Amino acid sequence: MSKALLIMAHGSRSETANDEFRALVERVAQSAHAAGEEFVAVLPCFLELAKPSLVEAIQQLEHQPVKRVQLYPLFFNKGKHVGRDIPAQVTEARERFPDLTIELLDYFGSAEGLAPLVLDHIAGQA
Amino acid sequence: MSKALLIMAHGSRSETANDEFRALVERVAQSAHAAGEEFVAVLPCFLELAKPSLVEAIQQLEHQPVKRVQLYPLFFNKGKHVGRDIPAQVTEARERFPDLTIELLDYFGSAEGLAPLVLDHIAGQA
Structure with missing residues (x-):
């Protein structure tokens, strides 16, 4: 089943910071391709604070053969964003895109590495 | 020269999130010891938003034989916190503790890994 990966950051008022995140996602994409x-x-x-939102990112996939979307929260801790706000946005996205399977992955801070x-x-x- | 490592997070209103960060620092300490x-x-x-601050953490080292402190910012991006606020706190700490060498390390998001x-x-x- 064709799947897409969305990586979510908090978003910043600094576009420099947002661009740094976009560059990280590009590096992950390259590593994924290489692997x-x-x-x-x-x-x-x-x-929040930057574009695209989760729903907007899924809309970018509209003309691609995607059936399954994995969402990975790039957050250090399970605060209210990971515990509440992101699941709420996933619920909203599932209602907007009922033909897609949208999976919420464990957040970055839970990585053993x-x-x-x-x-x-x-x-x-040093 | 005896050195201490301080790892700095943003801080959250959620003590659960702050405790999760403290547990991560404990794991880093154990890995450091093992290595x-x-x-x-x-x-x-x-x-901000949680205790101890940088200055308070350095005060916790008062009766230890520490000459050098390394400060590691656990931040994904070089926004205003990494670029401005943390260097300002380091400057303040250097004025408060002139006998210590306080080094500001590169932030987490710059790690190639x-x-x-x-x-x-x-x-x-998957």
Whole structure:
């Protein structure tokens, strides 16, 4: 089943920060392609303060053969955004796009590799 | 020279989120110890909304043999917090603690391993 990956950041009033996130998503897309992952598209979206929203990002997929969308929240902690606001936006998106299967993935901060990456990054700056 | 590591998060109104960050810092401390890194202490601190602040975290080191403090900003992007607010707090801390060498490390989002970690985490949820 053809699937797309949406990565969601909080969004910032700083377009420089938003562009830095978009560049990260592009690097993830390149890594996915290199690893043979089968995403039709890998796109950024934002919870608030920047565009596109989740619904707008899904609209960008309109003419692509996508049946399944995975949404990955790039958030460190399970605060109210991960625990409440993002699930609410997913519910809204499912109502808007009933033909799509929209899956909400575990947020970034739950990745086991986070602590080792932090330590590696710090040790590399010794 | 005896050094301490402070890891700084933004801080949240949700103590659950703050505690999740503190647990991450504890995991980094354990990884550092296991890897033979020579930190006297590895402590969390917050830019705002939670305690301790940078200055308060440094005060916690008062009776330890620390000459050098490394501060690592756990932020995804170089917005105004990383670009302006954190350097301003470092300047303030250097004035308060002139006998310490306080180094500001590159922020988390600049880690090359970030995109691969994101992809690994997503692929593991397929």
